Structures are given as C-alpha cells and as structure tokens.
Amino acid sequence: GADVINLSLGDDSESAHPEPSEDAAVQYALKKGSVVVASAGNGGKKGDHVSYPAAYPGVIAVTAVDEDGNRAPFSTRRWYATVSAPGVDVVIADPDRKYYEGWGTSAAAAFVSGAAALVKAAHPGLTPAQVKRLLEDTARNAPVGGRDDSRGFGFVDPAAAIREGGRLRPDDLTSAAYGRKYFGPGPDRVKEEDTASGWAAPAAGGLGVALLITAVVIWRGDRRRPDEFLI
Known part of the structure; x- marks a missing residue:
C-alpha cells in the first residue's frame, strides 16, 4: 500500500x-x-x-x-x-x-x-x-x-x-492497498499440490459414513424381545 x-x-x-x-x-x-x-x-x-x-x-x-x-x-x-x-x-x-x-x-x-x-x-x-x-x-x-x-x-x-x-494521462496503476494490514501478501508463490492430503480427507469421511451405517445395521439386527432369547 x-x-x-x-x-x-x-x-x-x-x-x-x-x-x-x-x-x-x-x-x-x-x-x-x-x-x-x-x-x-x-x-x-x-x-x-x-x-x-x-x-x-x-x-x-x-x-x-x-x-x-x-x-x-x-x-x-x-x-x-x-x-x-x-x-x-x-x-x-x-x-x-x-x-x-x-x-x-x-x-x-x-x-x-x-x-x-x-x-x-x-x-x-x-x-x-x-x-x-x-x-x-x-x-x-x-x-x-x-x-x-x-x-x-x-x-x-x-x-x-x-x-x-497535470498534463499527463494517468495509467491508473494504484498502490496495492491490502485491507487493514500493514503489508500486502508479497510475491505470488507456486502452490504445491499435495496429492496425499487431497484424497485423504474425502476417503476418511467416506470410511466414517460406512462404519456408521454398518453399526446401525448390526444394532437393528440385534434388537430382539427378551423372550426371544429363552429356550
């Protein structure tokens, strides 16, 4: 700025x-x-x-x-x-x-x-x-x-x-003010692609949903009346 x-x-x-x-x-x-x-x-x-x-x-x-x-x-x-x-x-x-x-x-x-x-x-x-x-x-x-x-x-x-x-035509290049911060973000950096972290989060989420569904199915299958366990 x-x-x-x-x-x-x-x-x-x-x-x-x-x-x-x-x-x-x-x-x-x-x-x-x-x-x-x-x-x-x-x-x-x-x-x-x-x-x-x-x-x-x-x-x-x-x-x-x-x-x-x-x-x-x-x-x-x-x-x-x-x-x-x-x-x-x-x-x-x-x-x-x-x-x-x-x-x-x-x-x-x-x-x-x-x-x-x-x-x-x-x-x-x-x-x-x-x-x-x-x-x-x-x-x-x-x-x-x-x-x-x-x-x-x-x-x-x-x-x-x-x-x-006053006789010049401005090129309208203004200073890079950056909100209320004292300094701008600096030179652009090359973003590194992290393939591991890219698929790890979705995979973990999917696995969690699958485990939850499996637990519900098992729980519902074991819900029997007390007399069903009598011989």
Whole structure:
C-alpha cells in the first residue's frame, strides 16, 4: 500500500553486486505502483563503485550536490544517476527527536522521496515510471548534453513536476492497498499440490459414513424381545 519507498541505504563496496531476490523485491514494488527512490552512493572518493539498490532498473537514484548546486565530492558518479538533491550540511530529523546537520546521498534521496510523494498526492494515478520521467524532464540546471553521471538530469524541482504532471494521462496503476494490514501478501508463490492430503480427507469421511451405517445395521439386527432369547 506504500506510494513511495525511500531507500537511503546501499552497498557500494568493492564486492557490491546485484542480488536477484533484492532486484525481484524492487520490481515487485514497482509493479504494485510504489515509487522506489534510493541513494546513489557515497563512493565518489573511493572509486565510484556501483551501489545497490540504486542501480536496479526503475529505481530513482539520487546524487548529492552542495549549496551551489555542484556535485558533492563524495557523491558516486554512475550511469544510473537520475536526479540530484541537497546532500551537504543538510538539517536532518533524528529518531531521538533532535535535529542535526548531516551529509550524504541518503539525505538527498530523502529529499527526492518527498518530491515524489508530493507528485503522487497531486496525481495519484501516475505510475512509478511516469513519476520518474516527470522528475527527469522537469529537473533544473541540467548538465551539458541533458544528463551526466554526476547529477543525472539535474536538480529535482518538485513544483515543476507537479505542474507538468497535470498534463499527463494517468495509467491508473494504484498502490496495492491490502485491507487493514500493514503489508500486502508479497510475491505470488507456486502452490504445491499435495496429492496425499487431497484424497485423504474425502476417503476418511467416506470410511466414517460406512462404519456408521454398518453399526446401525448390526444394532437393528440385534434388537430382539427378551423372550426371544429363552429356550
């Protein structure tokens, strides 16, 4: 039932690699109508290793820029970069009910998740792919050539995305709300056919009926008057 999923996390180590089950989970969420946003990685000074889940297809991967709109030195530069957002000296709300200044593509991803949530609130019928294209097409300060690995298509512009979204025809793919439960049923599982249990229950029931009938017949056959037993 989630409209937007923020993943301010990732593995951008030298051993980072795609995980089929993780990719399947991302694709499942997208199929159900959830926009998936992830941090592009903080390996800009450590080799720009690919970060997952940012690199999975369909994910909005967010890079970080400073107060002047320039790429933050730590921000990973890779082909999957979608848009950029503030990631240097960002005021962050902490679970301990305090605020502090932080940095990273995680903060930038949270900013873009908020932008995606505003777009979905204004245009709930838009699909994750439409929201992603909106953020790309309406981004400000686009790099030379329209896109690069440092900042994607440019600096995210929520207001422009909302305005432009009104011109699109929604594909009417809604999030998979699942009653009052917090989560949906998850990926469909292959049902295993249990042939033994399939015939065991009917057989047991039939046997029980047969025994009952036999008992009734015997009981009725033995119902004699007391004097019938006298010699």
